[in-house]
Amino acid sequence: xxxxxxxxxxxxxxxxxxxxxxxxxxxxxxxxxxxxxxxxxxxxxxxxxxxxxxxxxxxxxxxxxxxxxxxxxxxxxxxxxxxxxxxxxxxxxxxxxxxxxxxxxxxxxxxxxxxxxxxxxxxxxxxxxxxxxxxxxxxxxxxxxxxxxxxxxxxxxxxxxxxxxxxxxxxxxxxxxxxxxxxxxxxxxxxxxxxxxxxxxxxxxxxxxxxxxxxxxxxxxxxxxxxxxxxxxxxxxxxxxxxxxxxxxxxxxxxxxxxxxxxxxxxxxxxxxxxxxxxxxxxxxxxxxxxxxxxxxxxxxxxxxxxxxxxxxxxxxxxxxxxxxxxxxxxxxxxxxxxxxxxxxxxxxx
Numbered sequence: 001x002x003x004x005x006x007x008x009x010x011x012x013x014x015x016x017x018x019x020x021x022x023x024x025x026x027x028x029x030x031x032x033x034x035x036x037x038x039x040x041x042x043x044x045x046x047x048x049x050x051x052x053x054x055x056x057x058x059x060x061x062x063x064x065x066x067x068x069x070x071x072x073x074x075x076x077x078x079x080x081x082x083x084x085x086x087x088x089x090x091x092x093x094x095x096x097x098x099x100x101x102x103x104x105x106x107x108x109x110x111x112x113x114x115x116x117x118x119x120x121x122x123x124x125x126x127x128x129x130x131x132x133x134x135x136x137x138x139x140x141x142x143x144x145x146x147x148x149x150x151x152x153x154x155x156x157x158x159x160x161x162x163x164x165x166x167x168x169x170x171x172x173x174x175x176x177x178x179x180x181x182x183x184x185x186x187x188x189x190x191x192x193x194x195x196x197x198x199x200x201x202x203x204x205x206x207x208x209x210x211x212x213x214x215x216x217x218x219x220x221x222x223x224x225x226x227x228x229x230x231x232x233x234x235x236x237x238x239x240x241x242x243x244x245x246x247x248x249x250x251x252x253x254x255x256x257x258x259x260x261x262x263x264x265x266x267x268x269x270x271x272x273x274x275x276x277x278x279x280x281x282x283x284x285x286x287x288x289x290x291x292x293x294x295x296x297x298x299x300x301x302x303x304x305x306x307x308x309x310x311x312x313x314x315x316x317x318x319x320x321x322x323x324x325x326x327x328x329x330x331x332x333x334x335x336x337x338x339x340x341x342x343x344x345x346x347x348x349x350x
Contacts, residue, residue: 016126016127016128016129016130016131017130018130019084019086019115019117019130019132021053021054021084021085021086021115021337022051022053022337023051024051024088024090025051025086025087025088025113025114025115026088026089026090026111026112026113026137027088027090028090028091028092028093029092029093031093035093035094035095038091038093038094038095038108039091041095041106041108041142041144042091042108042110042142043108043142043144043176043195044142044177044195044197044259044261045108045110045140045141045142045177045195045261046091047259047291047294047299048089048110048112048140048289048291048301049089049090049091049110050088050089050336050337051086051087051088051336051337052086052087052088052089052301052334052335052336052337053084053085053086053087053334053335053337054083054084054085054086054332054333054334055333055334055335058082058083058084058085058119058332059082059247059333060243060244060246060247060331060332060333061082061083061084061085061119061243061330061331061332061333062080062081062082062236062240062243062330062331062332063079063080063081063082063083063240063329063330064078064080064209064223064236064237064240064327064328064329064330065078065079065080065081065328066078066079066211066309066311066326066328067079068279068280068311068312068313068314070313070314070315070316071316074218074219074221074222074313075313075314075315075322076219076222076311076313076324076326077222078222078223078237080123080237081118081119081123081124081133082119082121082123083116083117083118083119083133083330083332084116084117084119084130085114085115085116085117085332085334086114086115086337087112087113087114087301087334088112088113089110089111089112089140090110090111090112091109091110092109092110092111095107095108095109096108096109096141097154099148100145100148101148101162102148102159102160102161102162102165103145103146103147103148103161103165103168103169104145104146104147104148104149105143105144105145105171106143106144106145106146107141107142107143107178108141108142108143108144109139109140109141110139110140110141111137111138111139112137112138112139112140113135113136113137114134114135114136114137115132115134115135116132116133116134116135117130117131117132117133118130118131118133134183135183135184136181136182136183136184137181137182138179138180138181138182139179139180140177140178140179141177141178141179141180142176142177142195143171143175143176143177143178144171144176145168145169145170145171146168147159147168173194174193174194175192175193175194176193176194176195177192177193177194177195177261177263178190178191178192178193178263179191179192179263179287185273185276185280186272186273186275186276187270187271187272187273187276187282188270188271189265189269189270189271189282189285190265190269190270191263191264191265191269191285191286191287192263192264192265192269193261193262193263193264194261194262195259195260195261195262196259196260197257197258197259197260198257198258198260199256199257199258200255200256200257201248201255201258202248202255202258202260202290202292204241204244204245204248204304205241205288206232206233206239206241207239207240207241207304207306207327207329208233208238208239208327209223209237209238209239209240209326209327209328209329210223210238210327211324211325211326211327212324212325213322213323213324213325218324219324223235223237223238224237224238226238232245240304240329240330240331241304241329241331243331243332243333244302244304244331244333247302247333255292255293256293256296257293257294257295258290258291258292258293258294259290259291259294260288260289260290261287261288261289261290262286262287262288262289263286263287264284264285264286264287265284265285265286266284267283267284270282270283270284270285278312279311279312280309280310280311280312281309281310282307282308282309283308283309283310283325284306284307284308285305285306285307285308286305286306287303287304287305287306288303288304288305289301289302289303290302290303298335298336299335299336300333300334300335301333301334301335301336302331302332302333302334303331303332304329304330304331305329305330305331306327306328306329307327307328307329308325308326308327308328309325309326309327309328310323310324310325310326311323311324311326
């Protein structure tokens with residue numbers, strides 16, 4: 001198993017140096033003390049904490065990315081490529097309580113940052129190899145509901161529940177986790193969802209990158225021929241999640257258990273700047289994240305992300321405009337980066 005995940009990085013000669021993905025992009029600040037219960041409050045998202053980097057050369061990554069182009073036959077082209085990336089998740093030494101009168105919802109928080117680079121291999125021009133193609137940051141939240149303490153700083157006795165509420169509410173399972181994200185295109189997204197655990201290999205759903213116009217498939221020929229193998233679409237330009245299925249079938253890989261986070265955002269929870277709203281509006285978002293063997297020394301992170309885009313397609317030969325809905329889908333597999341030095345943790349608050 002170690003040979004699969006820790007293979008040395010070997011690449012052909014290229015024009016750009018490899019980006020460093022061994023140093024955390026965001027760290028937990030050092031404070032005089034960290035309140036007790038911070039780690040416990042993070043619940044299952046504590047398994048995200050750490051620095052994660054792609055398997056060599058983006059082995060199991062794939063990005064299907066539509067771009068409007070007025071002189072193309074379907075008024076768009078595809079910019080599909082493998083990529084490498086680094087994602088860091090860091091704890092914060094505190095919580096974010098949302099007071100509700102007689103009880104509190106606590107948003108237990110991780111900050112994260114992600115940077116994505118074009119992988120080499122002949123798909124992208126040499127001058128683009130290993131250059132930054134995407135970056136984002138934000139936070140992951142794990143919600144739970146607790147008794148509210150009195151006083152401005154929560155140091156007083158437990159406050160009584162409001163009339164008509166006989167017992168402390170339970171956080172709904174379908175909104176137990178959240179992801180707040182900011183993307184430099186001028187988009188911000190608030191996605192909420194659930195978390196579950198399972199044994200053995202997780203089930204990976206098929207996805208489709210085929211766009212639609214007036215309810216019908218559009219520009220299908222650009223995605224290549226469909227190839228159904230054992231009932232699964234194996235063309236990654238149509239179903240990028242085949243990369244994840246291929247990874248799960250890797251020789252020597254044993255998956256004993258996993259954690260699955262699923263978050264999504266409707267259009268009402270997505271903000272676009274004016275230019276994006278007019279030309280390439282983000283209309284929906286969903287992400288599945290799996291931590292494989294979460295309690296092992298070398299856990300693995302997999303994800304599949306689907307961003308719904310409404311792209312304005314125009315021709316330089318007419319005034320016609322089509323608004324076509326595109327699924328922009330990416331997936332990847334990452335392993336943890338061993339840290340050379342581990343800072344001394346701050347003392348626990350008494």
